[in-house]
Amino acid sequence: MKKKIRLFFVFILIGLPMIGQNDEKKVLNIIAIGAHPDDCDFKFGGTAALFAKMGHNVKFLALTSGDAGHQNMGGGVLAKRRRDEAKKAAEILGIEYEVLDNHDGELLPTLNVRHQVIRRIRDWNADIVLGLRANDYHPDHRNAGIVVQDAAYLVIVPNVTPDTPPLEKNPVFLYMKDNFKKPNPFSNDIAIIIDKVYDQKMTALAAHESQMFEWGPWTNGIKESEVPKGKKERLAWLKNGMGKETFDETEVAAIKKWYPKKDVSNVEHAEFLEICEYGKQPTEEEIKKLFPMLGNL
Template sequence: MRDMSRRLLPSLSLCLLALGVAVSATQPSAPRQLRIIAFGAHPDDAELKAAGVASLWAAAGHKVKFVAATNGDIGHFSQAGGPLAIRRYKEVQECARIMGITTDVLDIHDGELEPNLEYRRMFARKIREWQADIVMGHRPYDYHPDHRYVGVLLNDTAVVVGAAFFVPDTPPTQGNPIYLNYSDNFVDPKPFEPNVIVDIDASAEKKWACVSAMPSQFGDADSWQGRTRPDVPKDDAKRPAYLLELAKQRSAAVADQYRAQLIARYGQERGSKVKYAEAFQLNQYGRQVKPDALSEMFPK
């Protein structure tokens, strides 16, 4: 009997091993952790365009970094320079805490970003240090030069982030990242055409908390919108809520504008009810992926 057991044990072990391999082959593999880096021209731009999806990515275990390309030191009507830059830095750090991400602010004066080699290297270093799978930013068609030049600089980094000897003090990315652009309403020379629209209803409260955490832009009487929009209330108690509502309306407008695409992605029942959304366009200079593969990288 003991001899028979000895003969059966190897066979039994092989059977169990084969069964284990078969079972593991049928189990879905764990989703790969993505690394996303999103550039905004100022300390509030990436937050306005992508705070919803960033919060969803972070909650799913992905790694997200926002980068403000300038320090925002002239984005106010009664405060400027170092005090404003420090204030805005603290505001976006609070936003990062709310979203569960990290945020960097480059030491470039607001209004002085240029599409030059120095800043191309700076952007490339950030992307390489983060080893980004996805890079996001403005399109190079915008009313504000800082916004435009974020788009130009990102386009210019698309090929060199993987080059071994461009900014060789940082490791090249493993392959070409996917580059995406934020939504906008500019039509010349060509309008924004989204490839992915994301339902952010589940993370909208984090986005609104982030907006409220930036009173230099969405609360002060001398904030940019407080001074440039005649409809903004003069009452200090009413102004923040009014400016927050404007931010909500922008995300609601994205959902309404791309309702058909939301329904295509989420189905009629859910897609027709989405209140807030963020939209992104695949940039032609980054890695090209099929629509289904791109959609799978985004929260659903």
């Protein structure tokens, strides 16, 4: 009997570190939710590429088809074009991309849209959910942010959208970066250096041709004749338009926190995230496990 007990405890002692090792090697499921095709590419494209390179599963979800975002075309023709662009961007980043049929410019935080979001988060078995903050210049962005907030708790409630099984644990919900100050500025809780994948991110953005080289320039008063025609020239033009990032004090502090051995003066590009008060509240150690690229030079 004593021998059996000893063997039991030996099994426990051996098994515990194995459990820890398996946790560290867990494949993560990340879903980023924006209002339009290209929203997540702008704000999270670099980090998404890093996750994908490490073997994790990343999905971008656009809550509208983007069928209003152009000066010369719209409706179903534009929606199809933007879906095709999103597919190309997904291939470049190594991720999945889904574009819903809700109309661009008309997104509201209705029960129907909330249920669409809950189902996608559950189906993806998400460990991390990223959304937009609810203070933004575009009503679709604001409402997309509200919908994700509304879903944050309900993804674990069995009787809400009972056609999809609830998650067993609440994911970590995060906001993607914006520069709006009112009613409160963005909190740079997590910083991810993306220098190694910046070209990949920009190439993915360039795949959204209707937005980067047509609609975006038009809304900013740039003439069509000023936009290059060739792919290489367009990519260079897009990079030049983005410019070299300059980091404020809070961004520098965030980079130093998560990359203590990195010389911040050598960092050119980074993406920042804010921890949402809804959903799981992660410790620093949990954040490091959820973002295994942190600290890597």
